[in-house]
Amino acid sequence: MATMHPHINFNGNAEEAFLFYKSAFGGEFTKLIRFHELANPQFQIAEGDKNKILHIELPVGKANALMGNDVPSFMGRVNENEHRSKIVIRAESKAEADKLFDALSADGKIEAPIGESPWGSYFGMFRDRFGIEWMIEFASDPRE
Numbered sequence: 001m002a003t004m005h006p007h008i009n010f011n012g013n014a015e016e017a018f019l020f021y022k023s024a025f026g027g028e029f030t031k032l033i034r035f036h037e038l039a040n041p042q043f044q045i046a047e048g049d050k051n052k053i054l055h056i057e058l059p060v061g062k063a064n065a066l067m068g069n070d071v072p073s074f075m076g077r078v079n080e081n082e083h084r085s086k087i088v089i090r091a092e093s094k095a096e097a098d099k100l101f102d103a104l105s106a107d108g109k110i111e112a113p114i115g116e117s118p119w120g121s122y123f124g125m126f127r128d129r130f131g132i133e134w135m136i137e138f139a140s141d142p143r144e
Contacts, residue, residue, distance in 0.1 A: 112125040
């Protein structure tokens with residue numbers, strides 16, 4: 001079965017964001033590559049980009065990973081308030097859903113408080129403090 005691994009672009013704060021995500025999900029980074037590690041005569045890196053994150057990966061659960069990077073200056077800025085894509089987490093319990101919702105939404109903007117939804121699941125939605133949009137859900141029947 002295929003797995004999905006969301007990848008998020010940041011404007012120089014990927015490391016801060018991923019340390020925040022690590023505090024919510026736990027675990028250790030399996031990859032953390034900075035731009036200066038790949039610099040060579042054919043791949044010049046601007047001084048201000050050398051310590052930025054080229055790739056970072058945090059395992060989440062048994063088969064998932066959250067990935068990201070900083071956008072190098074020559075590519076322009078990411079509009080962090082217009083991602084309009086959401087990362088969906090299906091929790092294994094209400095307690096896990098509450099824990100992740102509370103941790104990830106800290107200092108963010110809650111769009112739908114976590115609670116019983118009209119469609120029968122336990123659901124909440126928010127934009128975290130980095131502008132990334134999340135949906136957290138628990139359904140006693142995961143097909144719901």
